Amino acid sequence: MLRWFEENGRESDVVISSRVRLARNIRDYNFSLKLTDDDARKMVNDLTAEIGKLEAVKDYSSYDFARLDDYQKMAMKECHVISDFLLGQKVAAGFVSKEEDVSIMLNEEDHIRIQAYASGMNMEKAFELADKTDDAIEQAVSYAYDEKYGYLTTCPSNVGTGMRASYMLHLPALSSNNRISGLAAEVGRFGLVMRGVYGDSSRSYGDIYQLSNQITLGISEKEIIDNLSHIANQIISQERALRRQYVINRKLSALDAVYRSYGVLRYARKMSLKDAMLLLSQVRLGLAQGLVMTDSETEFCVYQLMIGIQTANLALMNENELSEEELEEYRAKFIRDNLPVIR
Amino acid sequence: MLRWFEENGRESDVVISSRVRLARNIRDYNFSLKLTDDDARKMVNDLTAEIGKLEAVKDYSSYDFARLDDYQKMAMKECHVISDFLLGQKVAAGFVSKEEDVSIMLNEEDHIRIQAYASGMNMEKAFELADKTDDAIEQAVSYAYDEKYGYLTTCPSNVGTGMRASYMLHLPALSSNNRISGLAAEVGRFGLVMRGVYGDSSRSYGDIYQLSNQITLGISEKEIIDNLSHIANQIISQERALRRQYVINRKLSALDAVYRSYGVLRYARKMSLKDAMLLLSQVRLGLAQGLVMTDSETEFCVYQLMIGIQTANLALMNENELSEEELEEYRAKFIRDNLPVIR
Numbered sequence: 001m002l003r004w005f006e007e008n009g010r011e012s013d014v015v016i017s018s019r020v021r022l023a024r025n026i027r028d029y030n031f032s033l034k035l036t037d038d039d040a041r042k043m044v045n046d047l048t049a050e051i052g053k054l055e056a057v058k059d060y061s062s063y064d065f066a067r068l069d070d071y072q073k074m075a076m077k078e079c080h081v082i083s084d085f086l087l088g089q090k091v092a093a094g095f096v097s098k099e100e101d102v103s104i105m106l107n108e109e110d111h112i113r114i115q116a117y118a119s120g121m122n123m124e125k126a127f128e129l130a131d132k133t134d135d136a137i138e139q140a141v142s143y144a145y146d147e148k149y150g151y152l153t154t155c156p157s158n159v160g161t162g163m164r165a166s167y168m169l170h171l172p173a174l175s176s177n178n179r180i181s182g183l184a185a186e187v188g189r190f191g192l193v194m195r196g197v198y199g200d201s202s203r204s205y206g207d208i209y210q211l212s213n214q215i216t217l218g219i220s221e222k223e224i225i226d227n228l229s230h231i232a233n234q235i236i237s238q239e240r241a242l243r244r245q246y247v248i249n250r251k252l253s254a255l256d257a258v259y260r261s262y263g264v265l266r267y268a269r270k271m272s273l274k275d276a277m278l279l280l281s282q283v284r285l286g287l288a289q290g291l292v293m294t295d296s297e298t299e300f301c302v303y304q305l306m307i308g309i310q311t312a313n314l315a316l317m318n319e320n321e322l323s324e325e326e327l328e329e330y331r332a333k334f335i336r337d338n339l340p341v342i343r
Numbered sequence: 344m345l346r347w348f349e350e351n352g353r354e355s356d357v358v359i360s361s362r363v364r365l366a367r368n369i370r371d372y373n374f375s376l377k378l379t380d381d382d383a384r385k386m387v388n389d390l391t392a393e394i395g396k397l398e399a400v401k402d403y404s405s406y407d408f409a410r411l412d413d414y415q416k417m418a419m420k421e422c423h424v425i426s427d428f429l430l431g432q433k434v435a436a437g438f439v440s441k442e443e444d445v446s447i448m449l450n451e452e453d454h455i456r457i458q459a460y461a462s463g464m465n466m467e468k469a470f471e472l473a474d475k476t477d478d479a480i481e482q483a484v485s486y487a488y489d490e491k492y493g494y495l496t497t498c499p500s501n502v503g504t505g506m507r508a509s510y511m512l513h514l515p516a517l518s519s520n521n522r523i524s525g526l527a528a529e530v531g532r533f534g535l536v537m538r539g540v541y542g543d544s545s546r547s548y549g550d551i552y553q554l555s556n557q558i559t560l561g562i563s564e565k566e567i568i569d570n571l572s573h574i575a576n577q578i579i580s581q582e583r584a585l586r587r588q589y590v591i592n593r594k595l596s597a598l599d600a601v602y603r604s605y606g607v608l609r610y611a612r613k614m615s616l617k618d619a620m621l622l623l624s625q626v627r628l629g630l631a632q633g634l635v636m637t638d639s640e641t642e643f644c645v646y647q648l649m650i651g652i653q654t655a656n657l658a659l660m661n662e663n664e665l666s667e668e669e670l671e672e673y674r675a676k677f678i679r680d681n682l683p684v685i686r
Contacts, residue, residue, distance in 0.1 A: 252672060256612035263610030269599035329595060 003100045005080070005304050009120020013288035014236045016168040016208065016303050018123040019080075020130040023153045023162035024112040024137070025144040031154040032089075032107050040091040040107050047106045047141065048093050056136035057104070060095040074312030080117065085109050102129050104137070109154050110162075112137065121232070123165055123225050130163075131221075150217065160217030165225050167232045168197060170303075172207040172285045173242035174235070180209065183235065190231055191215040198277055198306075206277030206306055211235065247289050258286030262342050265335050270328035276309050276335060283342070296340035305338055346443045348423070348647050352463020356631035357579045359511040359551065359646050361466040362423075363473040366496045366505035367455040367480070368487040374497040375432075375450050383434040383450050390449045390484065391436050399479035400447070403438040417655030423460065428452050445472050447480070452497050453505075455480065464575070466508055466568050473506075474564075493560065503560030508568050510575045511540060513646075515550040515628045516585035517578070523552065526578065533574055534558040541620055541649075549620030549649055554578065590632050601629030605685050608678050613671035619652050619678060626685070639683035648681055 004017060029035060029043045048064070051057060065073060076082045081100055086092050086108045095104040105113040114137070116129035144152040151162035158164070174180055184194045194211045196204025211232055213224045247254050261282035265271075284302035286292040294300045307313065309331050315322055318330060347360055368374060372386045391407070394400060408416060419425045424443055429435050429451045438447040448456040457480070459472035487495040494505035501507070517523055527537045537554045539547025554575055556567045590597050604625035608614075627645035629635040637643045650656065657673050658665055665673065 252613055252668060256675070259610040259612050260607050263606030263608075264603050265606075266610070267602040267606030269602050270595055325595060332599070 004117040004119045005100075005307055006301055007119045008299055008301055009118060009122050011121040011236060012119070014169055014171070014239050015121040015232070016119075016170055018118045018121060018126040019166045019168065020116050020123065020126040021164045021166075022114040022130050022134050023110040023151065023158045023164075024114065024134070025110050025152055025154070026112070027142045027144050029111060032109060032111060033154055035107070037091055043111065044091055044093045044106045047112065050140040051095060051104060051106075051137055054136050054140055056133060057095050057097075060097050060102075060104075062093065062095050064093040065089065065091065066093075071312045071315045075310075075316045078310035078313050079307055083108060083113065083115070086113075102133055104133065110158070112141075121167065121229075121236075123167070123229060127165070127221065127225060157214065158216055160219070161221050161224065163216055163221055163224060164212050165228050166210050166212035167228065169209050169211060169232070169235065169239075170207060170281070170284055170288075171209050171235070171239050172281050173246060174239050175204070175207040177242055179238070179242075180204075183238075187211065187231055187235075190227065192228060192231055199274060205274050206281045208277075208281075208303075208306070243285070243289055247291065254289070255286075255291050258282050258291050259342075262286075262292070262339075265339055268332045268335070270325065271309075271332040271335065272328060273309065273311065273331070276331060277306060280306055280309075280335075283339075286342075292342045294340040294342050300340045305335065308338060309334055347460040347462045348443075348650055349644055350462045351642055351644055352461060352465050354464040354579060355462070357512055357514070357582050358464040358575070359462075359513055361461045361464060361469045362509045362511070363459050363466065363469040364507045364509075365457040365473050365477050366453040366494065366501045366507075367457065367477070368453050368495055368497070369455070370485045370487050372454060375452060375454060376497055378450070380434055386454065387434055387436045387449050390455065393483040394438060394447060394449075394480055397479050397483055399476060400438050400440075403440050403445070403447075405436065405438050407436040408432065408434065409436075414655045414658045418653075418659045421653035421656050422650055426451060426456065426458070429456075445476055447476065453501070455484075464510065464572075464579075466510070466572060470508070470564065470568060500557065501559050503562070504564050504567065506559055506564055506567060507555050508571050509553050509555035510571065512552045512554060512575070512578065512582075513550060513624070513627055513631075514552055514578070514582050515624050516589060517582050518547070518550040520585055522581070522585075523547075526581075530554065530574055530578075533570065535571060535574055542617060548617050549624045551620075551624075551646075551649070586628070586632055590634065597629075597632070598634050601625050601634050605629075605635070605682075608682055611675045611678075613668065614652075614675040614678065615671060616652065616654065616674070619674060620649060623649055623652075623678075626682075629685075635685045637683040637685055643683045648678065651681060652677055 025031060029039065035043065048062065052062060073087055077084065077087045079100065081096050081103050082094065082105055086105045089107055092107045094106050101117045103115045114130050114133050116126045118125040146152055150160040153159050153162055174183065187194050191214050192211060193214050194209055197208040197210050199205030213228050261279040265279050265283065280302050287302065311327060314327060314330050314334060322330065372378060372382065378386065391405065395405060416430055420427065420430045422443065424439050424446050425437065425448055429448045432450055434450055436449045444460045446458045457473050457476050459469045461468035489495055493503040496502050496505055517526065530537050534557050535554060536557050537552055540551040540553050542548030556571050604622040608622050623645050630645065652674050654670060657670060657677060661673060
């Protein structure tokens with residue numbers, strides 16, 4: 001079975017993935033931020049043991065930060081298996097499903113964070129996976145739950161459903177038309193937040209953005225998803241309209257940009273992450289709009305390559321410590337080796 | 344037999360070609376600038392008839408501007424078969440050898456301009472070709488020659504031998520190290536002039552420069568060539584030293600620049616002349632330094648491609664008038680079709 005980032009799902013011209021994250025805490029411990037290292041260790045051990053017994057996670061692999069080096073942890077983050085927050089924790093552990101679509105993080109901002117991914121626009125599947133995992137864990141541990149407020153969480157913004165749903169969107173046309181900051185302001189009015197996944201705030205490397213809900217309280221899971229999906233669909237429409245305009249009005253320029261990007265990716269001998277993301281974004285756009293095609297029999301997922309070229313993933317493939325130039329050299333080689341022929 | 348720009352000669356890593364041009368006038372007419380159109384027509388007809396009878400030019404093709412359109416004339420200029428000056432003339436004609444290495448222009452700045460090219464650094468051959476043609480023409484016409492001043496010419500700067508010798512040099516390393524303007528000033532002290540062949544004065548497109556003598560009086564043909572070649576050899580040494588430095592100290596960057604240039608040339612769908620010349624210059628450098636190799640069995644001459652992508656050459660290959668965008672599209676296609684595979 002393919003991992004979520006190895007396949008393209010529904011509306012995959014714009015939507016890379018759908019993600020649901022549930023924040024949960026257990027009754028017997030202080031919130032993670034208030035735990036001493038010793039207590040955190042104890043809690044993580046307890047939870048690892050309890051959850052590890054569950055039928056639902058019997059095929060999952062487990063990890064503990066105590067046995068991972070920095071590159072391994074960072075590579076997990078780059079593959080979206082663990083969060084930024086978890087990466088910063090001293091004591092942490094967790095479980096990951098075989099397909100890497102479900103991740104259970106222990107001692108994140110909350111004691112337990114359940115995260116589920118689905119390819120393309122498929123929040124139902126992501127929610128179902130997260131919900132099933134949540135139900136299973138609830139059999140083993142006692143969640144901190146309040147009848148009035150719902151799930152209790154470290155940060156008040158997560159109280160209630162404890163759920164954050166998000167779509168990862170590829171928005172090259174909106175980006176190049178400088179529409180992102182306006183759009184980010186607009187979605188705020190609907191209780192949503194949009195931010196770049198990679199790079200700096202000026203323009204996300206690779207034009208990859210995450211659209212999430214901010215409100216979790218006084219609203220059901222279904223309402224969160226419906227609201228988010230409604231806005232996502234509007235953004236998808238805008239992105240598609242701009243792409244069509246570009247492809248129709250400036251066909252040759254569009255084709256040229258895709259092929260030049262491909263040519264550089266195909267032949268470069270060193271490459272910065274920023275350059276690579278920019279060029280891959282162009283190729284993804286070209287494939288999505290049917291400007292170019294791969295000659296590989298299996299569907300090619302550009303986002304998989306975007307994950308593969310992140311720093312720690314590259315470093316892990318090589319035994320030795322890499323200098324900045326070596327890293328760029330390996331990145332270019334990784335791209336040459338993994339980019340299918342495009343026509 | 345190959346045309347001079349289809350092959351690489353001696354020192355071809357830096358020297359593209361050697362050229363000798365002889366300025367000659369005949370006794371019976373005013374200098375070209377002083378001729379009425381009718382007299383120019385009469386002179387051109389006379390000379391065409393007289394020279395056309397010569398055994399030496401029996402395999403040459405002849406042309407007359409009266410039967411050429413602007414694109415045809417411009418394409419001849421782009422192939423270095425005729426000069427800029429001739430292109431501006433209303434009445435003009437001439438002869439071109441089969442291999443396009445010898446050209447006889449009629450009603451240029453002087454009545455007759457003889458021009459001979461040789462691939463790479465081979466001024467002896469260029470001079471021999473020009474000299475032989477000069478001797479042949481002298482049998483048919485009566486040159487304006489003065490015992491004291493030598494050959495009389497329209498512009499005093501050509502009086503004497505009437506000879507200008509020049510090397511066409513590929514100087515990417517000196518260019519990228521901003522050494523060209525300093526060098527141009529320096530060679531002036533030796534009675535030479537160096538200027539970009541293509542593009543604007545700031546940096547020659549493709550890093551192609553022409554080094555010529557300015558002094559033609561009180562100095563023999565051999566002295567002109569020796570002086571020019573002496574300076575050319577010094578420039579070649581400097582260019583090579585900088586290239587070695589670059590390739591040794593920054594091998595990966597050098598390789599990357601060549602391959603990226605190749606990748607864009609291989610895949611672009613439209614291309615400006617400036618971009619194409621810049622990228623081809625990188626590929627020429629890469630081939631010359633052995634950083635990359637073509638897999639074609641015959642030797643690949645980048646300069647030939649540089650000529651092929653000039654505007655009129657592209658326009659001539661297509662029946663219809665080309666818009667600027669179509670021109671860029673055809674240029675990219677011409678490059679894709681004619682650039683050998685590089686490894």
